[in-house]
Every structure is written in structure tokens, then in C-alpha cells.
Amino acid sequence: MTHTTSDTLASLYGLMDETWDKIASAYNFKCNGCKDNCCKSLFFHHTFIEQAYLLRGFNLLDHGLRKKILDRAKQYCKKIFSQTSGIKSMKIYCPVNENGRCLLYPYRPMICRLHGLPHELNRPGLNTVKRPGCDAGLFNDKTYIQFDRTPFYQKMARIEMMFRQDQNKTGKIKQTIAQILLSQ
Template structure:
């Protein structure tokens, strides 16, 4: 049953990747990693479908890779979330990152895919909320190329809503990749 949802998610991810690549090319931007890259940013993910898809990818890895990632994930969670539950954004590398490469790249969540470029999010009846993009892109020195994330968020919400209904997921989710994998 998850195959239908995974297919819809893969299609959405493909659209995101193509759009990101097109906008990045317009800026002559190539992400080579930097201090503000997606792999060291504290991101919380809010969809069960992405968690299930990430775990699906994780389960395809060999046992040694899984063990390494889980060890890193445990360390990440312990360093990021202290006993008093205060979250610390420490710029710790994602546990799925191995020598600068994501071992779960094809299965990475939406925010990992969309990070880095200047963008906007349009809420009904409000001015667009704009994000500046990463520092490495030097986007302040360039003309803005419209990158509206809104359609991607709407499509993700539709997939997630149906997934939650079909799998009786009623609780909210707010987890890092490390938390999703543990």
C-alpha cells in the first residue's frame, strides 16, 4: 500500500529536484557544501510519508552502514537535545552523511532538497515570505529568480493528508533525520 504513496512522493521529489536545478543554473550556483549546508542545519521534518520513505531507503543499506548511521544518530540526538529538553543547533553533520555524501540521497526529505536557494512561500492573503538562500551563493549580489516553494508544500500536504488517513496517523511529528532513524 505504501508503494502508491512512495510513487507520488518520488514524482514530487523529481519535480523539486528539476526546479532546484533550473533555478541554481540561473544563478550559476553549484552547491559544494559550506558551513550553512543542509547537512549541518538543524531541520525538523513534519511528515510521516517522508519519515517512512527515509526509513525505507535506510532499510536498503547494508548492515554496516545502518549500524554506523544509527551510532551517529544516537550521538546527534544526545548532543542536540539535552536532558532539560532545550534544543541546541550545534552544526552537527547529519548521521546519513558519509565523507560529504548522503547515503540516503535519493530518499532525503523535502527540506534537504530545497535548501540553499533564495525562495518564497505564498500564504493566502499575505505577502510572500522570502528566504535569502545560503551565504555561499552570494545571492544578495544577484537578481532574484523566482523560486516559489508553495506548490511543492501544497502537493506534499495532499500526499501527507491521504497517507495519514490511510495509516491512521493522528499525532503531529517534528523530528530530525537522526530522530526519524532511531
């Protein structure tokens, strides 16, 4: 990963965080790790740039902590991807979560940054898709505050394209954080 793509992604992540904080504040919403914690949600990540960025952060951790996280990642995958029942969301913590705190918080992927708030996606030629946000925010009782994720997805796609060209990457990726960590 070049410094340029890394810096570009970090800048986009900063903009995501800033926008999320602004919208959350307008709703008077503070995420406090509720029982339906998004760190227990089954999220798949689809970009090589986010995979590389997450692994960069992971490799900065000390050896003992990395080993501990990898052990949790193995257990996570064993439970989530059991051969007999297929993929299932079991509401177990992401392997980088320790005591309710993400150990790779500055390196967390886009969906971890944007989750929780009501939002919309505007896809060319299709109807706008609106999502309600997490249950903890009680957003159904509140007036919708526009949070359009579309520009973030578009910028991420451009960064991903640059990264793929620089790294000669092809194909698709669909992995959980646990799978990403175990892939290196």
C-alpha cells in the first residue's frame, strides 16, 4: 500500500467519522454499545484497500495481542462458518473487540464507521434506498436527518480502483474482519 492510497483512505475515513458525528449529534444519539451491538453483527467487507489498511493497523500491534486476536478470529470463523449449518449471524463479538472497545478503531472498515444512523443510498437509475438505523437510537420517533452515504461509496470505489491498479489486484473480496486477519 502506497502512502498516497493510505493517506487518501485515511482522509475519507476522517470525513466519514466527522459526518457521522455531526448527524449523530443532531439526533442527540450516542452509541454506548447496546445489547444489539453492531460489533456483534455479521458484516462482510468488499474492498482490497480496506483489507490492506486493516492489516496495516493489525501488524502495528504487539505480537502477543496479535496472537490473541488471531485465536479469537479462528474461533469466530469456526462458529460463524460451521459446515453443517452454513453462514449464520450468531451475535458474537468481532475478534478485534476487547472489553467493548475496538483494538483497531482507527483502521476499522467503512461499514463499522457508518453503521447505526438512518441513511440513504442514491443509485443511478434506481429508487433511493433508505435504511432506518439501529434500534437503540429510537430513530422511528424522530424526523429524518439526511445522511446520504452515496458520496462515501463513490469515493471508496475510486480509491479501491487506484489500489487495485497499483497492486495489480483482480477479482472480488467478501470477508469478515476475522477472515481478513486470518488471510495474511
